Amino acid sequence: MNGFDSIAEMRQALAGQRYLADEGLATVAFLALRLRRPLLVEGEPGVGKTELAKALAAATGAPLIRLQCYEGIDVHQALYDWDYPRQLLQLRAGGSAPLYSEEFMLRRPLLEALASDPARPAVLLIDELDRADDEFEAFLLEFLSDFQVTIPELGVIKAAAPPTVIITSNRTRDLHEALKRRCLYHWIDHPDLAREVAIARARLPHISERLTTQVCSFVHELRFLDLYRSPGVGETLDWAEAFHVLGRQQMDASTADRTLGTLLKERDDIERIRGKPVEALIDRANGVPKDGASGDH
Numbered sequence: 001m002n003g004f005d006s007i008a009e010m011r012q013a014l015a016g017q018r019y020l021a022d023e024g025l026a027t028v029a030f031l032a033l034r035l036r037r038p039l040l041v042e043g044e045p046g047v048g049k050t051e052l053a054k055a056l057a058a059a060t061g062a063p064l065i066r067l068q069c070y071e072g073i074d075v076h077q078a079l080y081d082w083d084y085p086r087q088l089l090q091l092r093a094g095g096s097a098p099l100y101s102e103e104f105m106l107r108r109p110l111l112e113a114l115a116s117d118p119a120r121p122a123v124l125l126i127d128e129l130d131r132a133d134d135e136f137e138a139f140l141l142e143f144l145s146d147f148q149v150t151i152p153e154l155g156v157i158k159a160a161a162p163p164t165v166i167i168t169s170n171r172t173r174d175l176h177e178a179l180k181r182r183c184l185y186h187w188i189d190h191p192d193l194a195r196e197v198a199i200a201r202a203r204l205p206h207i208s209e210r211l212t213t214q215v216c217s218f219v220h221e222l223r224f225l226d227l228y229r230s231p232g233v234g235e236t237l238d239w240a241e242a243f244h245v246l247g248r249q250q251m252d253a254s255t256a257d258r259t260l261g262t263l264l265k266e267r268d269d270i271e272r273i274r275g276k277p278v279e280a281l282i283d284r285a286n287g288v289p290k291d292g293a294s295g296d297h
C-alpha cells in the first residue's frame with residue numbers, strides 16, 4: 001500500500017506533491033518504506049525535513065500523524081492519557097465499565113499511528129526529536145523497533161501494520177546510538193542551485209523564472225558567507241514571493257535591502273550584508289549563466 005516499485009517512481013510521486021528529493025534522499029526513503037524501518041533525517045533548518053513527511057503522506061494517500069516534540073514531552077502527551085472527567089462521571093453515576101479500559105483512554109499521536117487502518121498505514125512524523133529529553137527518547141525504543149507499546153493497565157498494543165515513521169532532528173543535541181540503530185539515516189543538505197531553482201519553480205509557478213533564478217542565485221552565494229544563520233529553502237521562497245508581491249519582475253538592491261527580514265532572521269546577519277554586499281551579490285546572481293537554472297530533476 002505504502003510502497004513504490006522503484007526509486008524513480010517514488011521521486012516522481014513526491015514531485016507530484018511539489019517535493020523535489022535528490023537521488024540520495026529518494027533512495028533512503030524508498031528503502032525505509034521497503035524495509036519498514038523508521039527514517040531519521042537531520043539537517044539545517046528549512047531544508048525540507050518536515051515537508052518530506054507531509055509529501056510522503058500526500059503521495060501515498062496515507063494520513064499524516066504528527067508528534068511535535070518539546071522539552072518535557074512525556075508518555076501522556078505522546079501516547080495516551082486517561083479521560084479523567086469521563087472517569088469521574090462514570091464513578092458518580094455508579095457505572096460498571098472498568099475505569100482503566102480503552103473506553104476511557106485518549107489516544108495521542110503514537111497510539112493513533114499504531115491504531116491506523118492496516119489497509120492505509122499512517123505516516124507518523126516525530127518532529128524535532130532533539131528537543132525532547134533523554135527519557136522520552138528511551139521510551140521510543142520499543143515503539144521504533146517493534147511498532148508496539150506497553151500500557152501498564154492494558155498490556156502490549158501492537159500495530160496491525162507498521163506506520164511509516166519519519167523522525168527529524170535539528171541536531172541541537174546528539175540522539176542516542178540505540179535510537180539511531182533502529183533507523184535509516186539521512187542528512188539533508190541545502191540544495192544546490194539547480195535544485196533550489198527547480199523547487200522554487202515548482203512551488204511558485206506564478207513568479208517569473210527570471211526573478212526566481214535571481215533570488216535562488218543570490219541565496220546560493222549568500223550561503224558561502226559565514227553567516228550566523230544561513231537561510232533555508234523556505235526563506236528563499238518567502239523572499240521571492242516578497243519581490244513578487246511588491247510588483248518586482250526582477251531583483252533590485254533597494255527592494256532587496258528593505259526586504260532582508262524575509263530572508264535573514266538575525267540582526268547581525270542583516271547589518272552585515274545590507275548595502276554594498278547586497279549590490280555585489282545581485283551582480284553575482286545576475287552573472288549566473290541562464291542554463292544554471294535548468295532543474296536537474
Ligand SMILES: Nc1ncnc2c1ncn2[C@@H]1O[C@H](COP(=O)(O)OP(=O)(O)OP(=O)(O)O)[C@@H](O)[C@H]1O
Pocket residue numbers: 018019020021043044045046047048049050051052168170199203232233234235237
Ligand atoms: N526538497 C524540497 N522540495 C520542495 N520544497 C521544499 C524542499 N525542501 C524545502 N522545501 C520548502 O521549504 C519549506 C521549509 O521546509 P521544512 O519546513 O520541511 O524545513 P525543515 O527542514 O523541517 O526546517 P526546520 O528544521 O526549521 O523545521 C517547505 O515548506 C517547502 O516549501
Ligand SMILES: [Mg+2]
Pocket residue numbers: 049050051127168
Ligand atoms: Mg521542520
